[in-house]
Amino acid sequence: MTFTLEPLDVDAHAEVLHGWVTHPRSVYWGMQGATVDAVHKAYAQIEVDPHHHAWLGRLDGEPVFLAETYDPAHSELAAHYPVATGDVGMHVLVAPPAPGAPVRHGLTSGVMRAVMSFVFDDPRALRVVVEPDERNAAIAHKNAEVGFVEQGRVRLSDKVARLSFCTREAYTLTGPEPPAHLTPATMAVAHRRLIAKAIAEFSHERILAPEPDGTGGYALGDLRFTARRYPLEHWVVDPASLAHRDGRPLDALAFVAGLAGTLGIPDRLVGTYLEEIAATLAGAAWKHHHERLDSAALVHAGFQDIEAAMTEGHPGFVANNGRIGFGLADHEAYAPEAGQPVRLVWLAVLRAESAFTAGHGVTEAQFYAGELDADTRERFAARLRSLGLDPADYRYLPAHPWQWEHKHAITFAPDVARRAIVPLGSGPDRYRAQQSIRTFFNTDRPDRHYVKTALAIQNMGFLRGLSPAYMRATPPINDWVADVVAADDTLRECGFGVLREVASVGFTGDAYHRSGFPSPHQRMLAALWRESPLPRLAPGERLATMASLLHRDRAGSSLVGALIAASGLPAERWVATYLRAYVRPVVHCILRHDLAFMPHGENLILVLDGHVPTRVFMKDIGEEVAVMSLDRPLPPEIERIRIDVSDDVKALALHTDVFDGFLRHLAGILDSDGVLPWDRFWALVADCVATHGADHPDLRGRLQLARPKFRHSCLNRLQLRNTLQMVDLTDQAGSLLFAGTLANPIAPR
Template identity: 85%
Template sequence: MHGWVTHPRSVYWGMQGASVEAVRKAYAEIEADPHRDAWLGRLDGEPVFLAETYEPAHSELAAHYVVGDGDVGMHVLVAPPAPGAPVRHGLTSAVMRAVMSFVFADPLARRVVVEPDARNEAIARKNAEVGFEVERRVQLSDKVALLSFCTREAYTRTDPAPPAHLTPETMAVAHRRLVAKAIAEFSHERILTPERDGDDGYAVHGHRFQARRYGLEHWVVDPESLARADGEPVDAMAFVASLAGTLGIPDRLVGTYLEEIAATLAGAAWKHTHERFTAPDLVHADFQAIEAAMTEGHPGFVANNGRIGFGLADHEAYAPEAGRPVRLVWLAVRKAESAFTAGDGVTEDALYADELGADTLDRFAARLRALGLDPADYRYLPAHPWQWEHKHAVTFAPEVARRSIVPLGTGPDSYRAQQSIRTFFNTDRPDRHYVKTALAIQNMGFLRGLSPAYMRATPPINDWVAEVVAGDDTLRDCGFGVLRELASVGYTGDAYHRSGFASAHQRMLAALWRESPVPRLAPGERLATMASLLHRDRAGRSLVAELVAASGLPAERWVAAYLRAYVRPVVHCVLRHDLAFMPHGENVILVLDGHVPTRVFMKDIGEEVAVMSVDRPLPAAIERIRIDVSDDVKALALHTDVFDGFLRHLAGILDGDGVLPWERFWALVGECVAAHGADHPDLRGRLALDRPEFNHSCLNRLQLRNTLQMVDLTDQAGSLIFAGTLANPIAGR
């Protein structure tokens, strides 16, 4: 840095002739200043630029203009080229955009302020490129400066080039993969019926392809083999639109479903373009690197990456695959108009102290007092930055204006968005809790809100489930655990709640805290989302095959260990406690030891768990989780949610990669279920889990029927759609 700031090209940086110690002291002062920050920028790992950001209200600029809320001051210095190094054309322009995008990634940043030396014509040109407009000259202590401003909107208008991931080549890959999945899953759900086409292929709806076909009517379609009979390029949008009647999409929702397909294509293209880790890399990657590397989303749903409401900048800032740090926006909400519910061992004040720290709480309280408000009248609610900007500040503008909702700024910690999009993991303090926020985007059949009323029961539900799990010897022996959602907060003082009419607007201001699994790891253990077992990288290599190889175990032993950690607890919970989870890949976190899954954590308890019994005693506060269903539907907690929903995909990957044959995989599943029965003779045969067939519950049919809300959350079992039966892969084993 000393070489950079004292270089003759950096004359306007104001540090010509400075010693190394002087530079060190200057940046130590910036580091210690709560109103200034310095940032080092890298290109392919090499440091190439320096940026400084500051609060204009705490600079000498405050004497020269009226500082606005959301103003951010900025300086940029690009490293001078090393002697003899080739010139990097366009580097300064790219750096300017990188820094501007970095600043505007904070949703509270509304305008960037710069004050370059009036003689610095080169930086003036670069400022103009990204949207700065000069307001006037001002005399500062060390220079005559051009006071200049760039709003978020002005910056956005300067970069109209097509996004890097939206190219014909990349989109062609996305189209092929999505049509291959659509053919596979719509055929699995008996919406489409492919016919044999010669000795080596199939045909359906004007498309020819090659595929492997397994039990459970599981299809693995080769995307590269896809070809349209009319010779036109494979097109997922055209494929779905032409099938709208066959798929049963209501006329009024065809456009909405197509928009989710388009967004899913865009997300796939982005992931394909920006893939950072191969499957071999992920074998040794940490929890959050694996979380961000997932490319598929839900393995069954075709339109699984809609995120309707997010723009390009939102995707870059908040999508889990982007892997960007996010600072949550904190709101103060009046206690009299909100609700906070805590689980066992949790108090409101202690939660805030542990999650925010004394300094941040003091800052929040000072902000309230500066507005003439009493901090004792308020509690704190974490919000998704997108939600604050697009919903809270607009849809709840009257509540913000009357100070029932008060924005306090961002919190101290950086988070990363998880696969569930609205849940955040604390990367600065992994021991602190996940935060799940309301997010009013349309994604995979739902608007992703959180209901304050519904969440009042969430901590008690989690306490009860955790107590059941902790008190069961079999579950403890499996190492099975749940991540409690231990506190919830929601605002209800708005007109939407007072109106008495149910609407999505009543699910826009709420959050909950969920335990982190990190403090519960033993030395040598690491974490991975179970969804990662279905992951393939851009070259087609599967992570599960790499894990099996890295473990050094025979594939059968690896799979048996995994089934004991995952399937055995699910079976036991259903048979012993009438307790059903939603144990799909994103809801289960694997604990790996030596690259082998040895135990699991189940999450998303409050919204997904069900007690399938009318007789089992339950606390009155959690009565909503009770459902009255037949034994056939009870068994679907294993047959549909585990066998059909996840294991058929895993079995297809292991077979296709030559790791473990399909039949042997299901023999191991049957052995796992049988071993549980042998260990618990009083439960064996209770739901006939090895029956010859089971009802074929279809996920895509739910979304196709109503892509805005595919099930009634108050009667999920009653919302199911069946398409005959499936042959049980463990029958007779």
């Protein structure tokens, strides 16, 4: 979060101020019932008063607070205490939240610190004086938080006030309040759940081998627990059952560090992996503490509320929520679970040193006209002209606010200075971060595109950059895939669709590109746009990330169980309908088109009708899709998606990516919750695959999808081997690590 203060422009902000100061929450501001003209007049008087100043405060460019500073010697307070040299009076008003907007946890505390730091940035300021209404206990608490000490009560013309003081020294000695989610009790829950997952997934990958303890449970060293063990080496460990024999507290970091050798983490990367584990714990604690909607409520929730409510991250990876580089304030501002509105930073980049690529029928000017209103484009152009620059020489690039502050303005400082990169300020549209952390959904204009940005944080085995060179082919790849899907009768019958990445932009004029040496710095200044699913919904349909089917709330209740109950359908029928929407298209793409996606939960968006998934949208096409054939014709510009693999590896696009990567988790939830037995679930999957074969006899048996066994490809082993970069993105199939085979759950018995 970046707070800024600027002199209040009364003419420009009178209506905004009026909404703030007359809001019921602002009763102590003393302007209830005031008209816009009255508010304008009051602040116009402050504007010309040499002893009183008003400041508009912004958070990441958005107006969120009002501050006033004044000289107490020229105020009513002068009659109530001996004013000292260096005293500065202060008032602060945080904007009330918009109707329906999520609560911004920590906002008021952040504003208080921003204003105090602003005051003390002036070396002449030695002490801050405040006089809040004695009835305003909330602001008294916030004042105490930053070091104010109440001296006594004084009667002013409009109130009885708590006269309070904070010296420069007192402020510097205060620290921020301990984060509300970092408590022993909350962290104990996070430790317990993460260890349970680590045991389950490391055992699934045959790195750990728990033994029966003779009492119906299992033992791993001195750790005891109960678990259900299913086929596919799937473990459902009961977190509540975990206990050391000596009674010491559970500690996920100690658990992982103690197994570093067994897990195969290189010595030089143990610290990095532990940091990702610690960050995953912190994220889990935050989500547990701040849960707003339980599974029963999520059944009826909107698309973005469901997105923000997800707690697990990737179901297979243990360290799945690293975000190394984000601080506490960044998490509050940009993490998807925080659900905060974000305005992207827009940059102008030289056309001669950048590239823009668009899909079929899309021109650059036409595209920007759809994403940016005319007044915004004119504001950007005026900014360039004010610097003596020709707007025709530039194109626009949206950036993550964190990336601008921490990377672009520093790592690309020479390019900013020479006006190859020009910051234009925040755009007007508000976005919400998605589970993929660097992708944003436009909440003000849901018909507009998602924006995917470069974000140089370390998360789940990768630095989350975007390569301008790599993305030049992204729109053509998406066009080709979309054409294949649209022309296929079976895929149309399933309602299967892809959300195309229709445009990309990247800057390549920096020293990192000119040097010719590959580095992560070449993936720091780029963005792409993806279609929104909202315009493709029929009446009565709504959306949810497929990851939500694996969600459990704080009490342990599953969302999929709640959806099935709310649908009124028998569990078998609900699951069969879902499999037809999800598994049948994936099977068909593999067999008919040699086309493999990465169809995990976060990459699929479910279309729900009556709480039942009836069709799906696939996304993240450009980085995830592969054509597994040397013979299939491809346009030359998209040849990079072609891979040469054996039939066994081709089949893993179903066996690993769908069966092992997602459905085994879903089957475990349904069975352990008593909704649908494990064997019956997989019988439905087998029926789905067999029905596809019966409908397409020319494809039946092509890759022997019902073979008895398939190779056991392991995700955590990849991350444990190299937590900085799990796989070579140019040879993902060649990077795979295997641990024997798994029994195919759809093989005939």
